[in-house]
Amino acid sequence: MRRKNNLYLFGMVAVVFCFMLFTFSSISFAQSAIKIGLPIAITGQLSGYGIGEVEAAKIAVEEINAAGGVLGKKLELIHYDTASDHRQTINIVRKLIQQDKVTLICGPLASQEAKLTFPIIEEAKVIAMSPSSLAPGLTDGYKYCFRNTAAEDKLVPLCVEKAKELWKIKKAAIFQVQDDPYGKGMGEEFKKSLAAKGIEITIILPFNQKETDFSAKVTRVLATKPDTMVLAGLYNEQSLIMLEARRQGYEGSFLDGAGFTSPKIIEIAGDAADNSLFISTWSMERKEAKRFVDAFRKNTGKDPQQSDANTYDIIKVFANAIEMANSYTDTDALQKALRNVKNFPGPSGILGFEQKSGDAIRKGYPTIIKGKKYILLED
Amino acid sequence: MSEGYLTGIFIQIGINVILALSLYLPFSTGQISLGHAGFMAIGGYFSSILTVNFGFPLLVAMVLAGVLSCFFGILVGYPALRLKGIYLAIATMGFGIIVQIFFQNFNYTGGPMGFQGMKGTNFILTYVTAIVFSYLIWRLMNSRIGRAFEAVNEDEIAAAAMGINITRIKILAFSLGAGLAGVAGALDAHYVYYIDSHNYSFLRSVEMLLFLIMGGSQVVWGPILGAVILTSLPEVLRFMAGYRMIFYGCLMMFLMIFRPQGILDRRLLLRLKNYLVPWKVSHS
Amino acid sequence: MGFLLQQLINGFMLGATYSLLAIGYTLVFGLLKLLNMAHGEVYMIGAFFGWTIVTMIHLPIYLALLGAFVIGGILGIIVEFFCFRLVSKDYPLASMLSTIGLGVILQNFALVFSGGEMVRFPEMLRTSNFYIGPVIISEVHLVIFGIALCLMLMLNILIYKTKLGKSMRAVAEDKNVASMYGINVNVVTMATFFISSSLAGITGVLTALAYHSITPFMGVEQGLKGLAVIVLGGLGSVSGAMAGGIILGLSEVIAIAYLPADFTGYKDAIAFAILIGILLFKPTGLFGKFGLEEKV
Numbered sequence: 001m002r003r004k005n006n007l008y009l010f011g012m013v014a015v016v017f018c019f020m021l022f023t024f025s026s027i028s029f030a031q032s033a034i035k036i037g038l039p040i041a042i043t044g045q046l047s048g049y050g051i052g053e054v055e056a057a058k059i060a061v062e063e064i065n066a067a068g069g070v071l072g073k074k075l076e077l078i079h080y081d082t083a084s085d086h087r088q089t090i091n092i093v094r095k096l097i098q099q100d101k102v103t104l105i106c107g108p109l110a111s112q113e114a115k116l117t118f119p120i121i122e123e124a125k126v127i128a129m130s131p132s133s134l135a136p137g138l139t140d141g142y143k144y145c146f147r148n149t150a151a152e153d154k155l156v157p158l159c160v161e162k163a164k165e166l167w168k169i170k171k172a173a174i175f176q177v178q179d180d181p182y183g184k185g186m187g188e189e190f191k192k193s194l195a196a197k198g199i200e201i202t203i204i205l206p207f208n209q210k211e212t213d214f215s216a217k218v219t220r221v222l223a224t225k226p227d228t229m230v231l232a233g234l235y236n237e238q239s240l241i242m243l244e245a246r247r248q249g250y251e252g253s254f255l256d257g258a259g260f261t262s263p264k265i266i267e268i269a270g271d272a273a274d275n276s277l278f279i280s281t282w283s284m285e286r287k288e289a290k291r292f293v294d295a296f297r298k299n300t301g302k303d304p305q306q307s308d309a310n311t312y313d314i315i316k317v318f319a320n321a322i323e324m325a326n327s328y329t330d331t332d333a334l335q336k337a338l339r340n341v342k343n344f345p346g347p348s349g350i351l352g353f354e355q356k357s358g359d360a361i362r363k364g365y366p367t368i369i370k371g372k373k374y375i376l377l378e379d
Numbered sequence: 380m381s382e383g384y385l386t387g388i389f390i391q392i393g394i395n396v397i398l399a400l401s402l403y404l405p406f407s408t409g410q411i412s413l414g415h416a417g418f419m420a421i422g423g424y425f426s427s428i429l430t431v432n433f434g435f436p437l438l439v440a441m442v443l444a445g446v447l448s449c450f451f452g453i454l455v456g457y458p459a460l461r462l463k464g465i466y467l468a469i470a471t472m473g474f475g476i477i478v479q480i481f482f483q484n485f486n487y488t489g490g491p492m493g494f495q496g497m498k499g500t501n502f503i504l505t506y507v508t509a510i511v512f513s514y515l516i517w518r519l520m521n522s523r524i525g526r527a528f529e530a531v532n533e534d535e536i537a538a539a540a541m542g543i544n545i546t547r548i549k550i551l552a553f554s555l556g557a558g559l560a561g562v563a564g565a566l567d568a569h570y571v572y573y574i575d576s577h578n579y580s581f582l583r584s585v586e587m588l589l590f591l592i593m594g595g596s597q598v599v600w601g602p603i604l605g606a607v608i609l610t611s612l613p614e615v616l617r618f619m620a621g622y623r624m625i626f627y628g629c630l631m632m633f634l635m636i637f638r639p640q641g642i643l644d645r646r647l648l649l650r651l652k653n654y655l656v657p658w659k660v661s662h663s
Numbered sequence: 664m665g666f667l668l669q670q671l672i673n674g675f676m677l678g679a680t681y682s683l684l685a686i687g688y689t690l691v692f693g694l695l696k697l698l699n700m701a702h703g704e705v706y707m708i709g710a711f712f713g714w715t716i717v718t719m720i721h722l723p724i725y726l727a728l729l730g731a732f733v734i735g736g737i738l739g740i741i742v743e744f745f746c747f748r749l750v751s752k753d754y755p756l757a758s759m760l761s762t763i764g765l766g767v768i769l770q771n772f773a774l775v776f777s778g779g780e781m782v783r784f785p786e787m788l789r790t791s792n793f794y795i796g797p798v799i800i801s802e803v804h805l806v807i808f809g810i811a812l813c814l815m816l817m818l819n820i821l822i823y824k825t826k827l828g829k830s831m832r833a834v835a836e837d838k839n840v841a842s843m844y845g846i847n848v849n850v851v852t853m854a855t856f857f858i859s860s861s862l863a864g865i866t867g868v869l870t871a872l873a874y875h876s877i878t879p880f881m882g883v884e885q886g887l888k889g890l891a892v893i894v895l896g897g898l899g900s901v902s903g904a905m906a907g908g909i910i911l912g913l914s915e916v917i918a919i920a921y922l923p924a925d926f927t928g929y930k931d932a933i934a935f936a937i938l939i940g941i942l943l944f945k946p947t948g949l950f951g952k953f954g955l956e957e958k959v
Contacts, residue, residue, distance in 0.1 A: 043778050086493075087571055087578070094387075116495060116573050178928065179483070179491030179575070205924050208483070208491060212874045212881065215673040216919040217927070223666045236781045236876075243875050247801055249792070268783045268876070411756055458943050465698055466942060468756060469890060473938040476887060480932040581887065585763055592760060624771035631764025632745055639754040 033076040034069075034328045036061075036318065037096035037105040039113075044084025045209065045236055046109055048264040049132050049307045052300070054079060056308040057106055059295050060315035070319045071328065078102060082109070086116060093117040097124045103329050104128075106314045109307075111135035111182035118145045125331050127338070129318070129358070131310035134258045135181040136189055139358030144335055146358035148310040148317070148348060152182075152257050155279040155364050156189040159255055160197050162366045162377070163228055163277055167253055173226035174204045175217070175241055177233035186257055187232035194230075202226050211237060214244045221245075228253045235259055239268035246272040253277060261306040266372050276369040281362040282306035282348060283376060289347035304347075313346040320344070386502050387570075392610045393505035394566050399590035399602030400516055401559035406596055407520070408552040409532040410459070411468045413584050414475025415560050420579035421478065422448045422561025423568035424488050427497045430569070437499040441508075441565040448561020452554030460549055475584050483576035493575030500570040508566065512559060517599045528552060589627065593634055595643030604643050665797025670920045671913065676804055676873065678912020679811040683866040684885055685892035685904035686818065687859035693835045693899030694855045697747060698759045701766035702863055703886020705738045708769055709864030710877040711776065714784055728810070728868050735864020739856035741765070747852070766882070773879035781878045784871040807869050814862065815905060821858070822901065831855055835899065884931075891934040894941050897948030906949060911937070 038057055041050040057077055065074045078100050082089040089108055096102050097120070105121065105128040108114050114133040121128045122144050129146040130138075136153040139145055163169050172194050176187030187204070194201055202224035205217050218241065221229065229245065231238040231254050238259055253275040259265075260278040284293055284303065292312055296304040304312075317338065324340070325333035344350040351361040366377040398419065405412050426444035429435040435443075455474055462470055488494050519525050527548050530538040539545050568574045586609075594605020613623060634641070684706055691699045709731035716727040746761035793800045822828035833841040834851045842848050870885075871877045892911050896903025911934055918930045941948055 043774075043780075045780060047778060047780055086573065086575070090571065090573060091387075112492070119495075120572075181492060184492070203924060206928055208928065210878065210880065212876050212878070213677065215676070216670055216916040219666070219669050219673060220920050239783075240874070240876055247792075247803075248799055268781075462942060462946070465696065465756065465759065466946065468759070469698070469894065470939055470942045472887070473891070473935040473942070477932055477935045477939065480929065480935070484926075484928045581883070585767075588760070622771060622775065624767050624774075628764040628766070628768030628771065631767070632761050635754075635757045635761035635764070636745070636749045636751075639751060639757040 033074045034071075034104075034322070035076050035078050035100060035102045036315065037093075037100065037102040037107065038077050038079040039082050039089055039092045039096060039105065039107045039117075040079065040109050041082045041084040041089075043081055045234070046082075046084040048235055048262045049305075050084075050109055052296075052302070052305060052308040053107075053109065053131055053311040055300050056292075056296060056304060056311040057315050059292070059299060060312045063295075064315070064319050070322050071326070073328075075315070075319065077106075082113065084110075086112060089113045090116055090120070093120060097121070097126055102126065103331055104318050104334075106131070106311060106318070108133070110180070111138055111185070112180055114138055114145070114147070115181055118142060121145055127318075127331050127334050129314045129338075131314055132258070132307040133182065135185040137185070138181070139354075140356070142358050144331060144358075146335075146338060146353060146360070148314050148350065148360045149258070150281050150362040150364070151357075151359045152186060153189050155257060155281070156186070157193045157196070158364055158366065159257065159277060159279045160190070160193040160199070162279075163253065163255055164197060164199070166277070167227065169199055169227040169253070171200045171202050171224070171226045172228050172230060172255075173202045173221045173224055174230040174232060175221070176204055176206055176230075177209060177237065178206045179208050180234065183233040183259070186259075187230065190230045190232060190255065207233070207237060209234070209237060212240060214241050215248075218244045218248055218250075222248055222250055226252060228255055230255045231259065232256060233259055235262045235265045235268070239265050239273070242269040242272040242276070258306065260367075260369065263303070263305055263374075266369060266374075270372060273369045274371065278367055279364040280306055280367040280374075280376075281364055282309050283365050285376065286347070286349065288345055288349070292347040306348075309346075309348040313344065313348040313350055316346050317341060317344055317350065388611065388614060390500060390502055390505045390566075390570055392607055393502075393509040394563050394570065395587075395590060395606035395610045396509045396603050397512055397559055397563040397566070398587045399594065399606040400512055400599075401556045401563060402587050402591045403596070403599070403602045404516065404556035404559065405549075405553045406591060407525075407528045407532060408549050409535075410549060410553055411464070412471040412553070412556065413468050413581070413588065414471035414473070414478070415556070415587055416579040416581070416583040417475035417478035418448045418451060418557040418560035419564035419567070419583070420482055420576070421451055422564030423574050423579070424482060424494065424564075425561075426565035427494050427568045427574065428488065430499070431494070431496040437504070437565075437569055441562050444565040445558045445562040448564070449554045449558030451561075452557025453550060455557070456550045456553035459553065460546060472581065472584070475579070476581060479576045479579050479581075482579070489575070491575065493573055494568075495573040497569040497574075498572055500566050505566055505570075508562065512562075513599065513603060520599055524548070524551070589631060591641070592639075593630065593641055595641030595647075597640055597644045598648050600648060601641050601643045605641065666920070668796075668798045670916050672798060672800060672804065674913035674916035675909065676807060676912070677916060678909035679808055680866055680870050680873070680885075680908075681888060681892050681912050682905045682908025683811055683814060683862055683869070684889040685896065685908050686815070686901055687862045688889050689893045689896070689899055689901055689904040690831075690855055690859045692893065693901075694831065694852065695747065695758075698762070698890070699742060699746075699856075699859070700759055700762040700886070701738075701742055701746070701769065702762075702860070702889065703882035703884075704766040704769035704773075705735050705742075705860045705882075706863040706867040706870075706885060707773060707877070707879065707882030708738065709735050709867030710784070710871040710881065711773055711782070711867075711879075712864070713868035713871060714782060714877060718785060724868075724872070728865055731864040731868045732861045733864075735867075736857040736861035738769075738864070739858075739860025740853055742860065743853050743856040747856075748849075766886075770879055770882065777879055781876050784875050784877055786875070803873055807873055810865075810869060814865070818858070818862075818901065827851070827854060888931075888934045891938040893948075894938050895948055897950040900948065900950040903948055903950035 040053050061075045080092040109132050111133040114130050127144050133147050134149050134152050177183030256278050260276050321334050321337040322328045324337035339353050342352050368375050422444035425447050426440035429440040527543050531548050590605035591602045595601020712734045713727035713731045716722050716730050747758050750758050830846045830851045892907040896907030914933050915930045919927050
């Protein structure tokens, strides 16, 4: 009887102690490489962007290290999978800053993640640059937080203009996602641009991520007879809406921005995605992009999409800034160096960075999806 | 914000202890709630609005959040009196989900974009709260009211025959539990800095239940133990992060087959007490 | 008018899937007073299994339906054994909690398998549409509706015209008396679980056909709504489940069709508002026989 009590007691105490020990041991040791944090999702609904981004970052780091590194040190990526979960992302960013002690972060991936973590990053005076956060206004007023994408509010009017030119649209319906700032912001921008160009908005229907049944919503929208549909969201839901709309006999066009850049749209929606128009800031045809495109194809067997090229250039522009500032810890100097960048030679075509926000200045290429391919419309 | 990573884990343990206790209270009277995340949501959002929009200090916001959740507990608990066992479980589950959908659409608190800007939960606040609650509940369970809880749990009709006011006891347990969940929600919201409706899903309610069921649903120490072990486990099991839920699921099934009362039940606790405190006379 | 009709068609299709899922729940509950919380996950696994058959092994769609049916049934037997037979009946709701555990395990498997992503279910039926007046009915609609109707018919025949069905009804009525009459309660229990879960499995594939996408999370929401349906229809009543499913499907679609655009987000709340309302005001549901006096 006594012995059994002994066992139980010691067992419990030992178990509790073990937990303590293990949790203590997750503290990392100092490194002699320059660490860049990579809080990018490779599972979950953002993985369609994230997997490629991680690959692109790896390619950039390999190239830089093979050429001798930066300031004599090698670059090292500290990657954690955020699993497309917001709380995880916050925890991971905090971990990168406090435990891994990075001064540069390539990420976060999505606008919502950036919205949540930028305040933390800015307060910690760490440099961050996101490859794929496109919500309008995201980096306004930030000193240390950047993104290698153009502000969508500059691109949407171009998109509407082009749609008017191609299809003479008079009526538009908008599907606007509610729980993602990129999609929601895009919806607002399209509302403004469409109204400004005199196009009637017939209905604005909200939807949430992870919704799968759009039959009733599409029926309601089609009853208003729109010429075009704005799908302000991300690729998963966009593809489903396209499929459902075509099934119900819709023959018009679709409009959006970066949501369409993911090839997953073509994979899931197939021919239903025909006549999807958007303004891309990425063109594989550019000669500066060739080396990267080849390397990416070799590593992954796929063509790089917009976010992949953006990520590659983030690493490269970080390295460049470190050299210019002659430091990888003085983040004040680093952000100044970044803002001094002009016409950076790289696949994504960074023309520079804004002064009052962290947006990149990029050129826009109208692109359309047809026959399961992306087709650049000559400007 | 300058919380270390380790401190963060300890804070999460503290919050989960309070959550587990909040489920323990109604459970001890035989009421199962599968929707406690709903009360947590109410507390979390309400306290956040108070601190972010109106500048209340966190402590005050916590207390008010607890009171509001308690009030909702009474609101829900009253009609719930009519329901027993599985029907109560289903109804509370429905309640939790409705709260979640409400916050997903309610734009004042951010709707689907969630609410952010809170901060302030630290180690001391969390542990003082957890310890105070644990102590109070322990005292409660050892008092006349606690014994009334047990009596109602065992056999309602007999308890009523003995003069116990079943309605008051059950509502007391349920609403106190709801209030506790609200306070935990406030602490949690000010720790994660950002909340949205996904924070308060059915899975969250199940998680809380797991703390209680695994740790031990018969004694106060049970939920505490359950919360400690199940919160630290993910850190230890980080290498199998993707398969964590398989582990939890198996754990749940295993427990239900072999030890449904949880790790720490009355008998075990008694044995431990006998061993640790041999000079104290203990009654079975 | 055409708009309303089209939305009604949408509602019926949605409702048919809700009904099929709810029937499974109610069969098990009627028999054992047990809520099988893994039901939604079995539905999801059925969809994934069907997907595997169609995309990886390249077999035709009806084999996928059959496969999902069988896999569902097997999972049902697993639930019966591990979550019911082995679990002590002394502790309240232990079985239900155990099914929650199993559900979580299944979901994790699916998460790992799919990488958390939505998986595309290919177009298996020719996308031809039939135009009846102002209304478009697609082949997919017809197939799903047809299969759902067949299944419900077969189930009715099973329950009311076969010996097994009679045994099931007897055990549901009173387990002890039934066994005194020589009915093997264990076998009947297993059969019930098999039927219930195989229905879930095949419904998964039907849903995948209709909506082209499957995710590891599809079971959770459908499962919870299925609960609302059986409460609405009356716990234990199969016809209640059928009717309740259609009612819920129609209500959700009507809400989407006619609520002001901003409020369509609340459509998911309908199911749960109904759930709570029924439990509070008419706990027996529309067709049910079980009241509040159940103390587990």
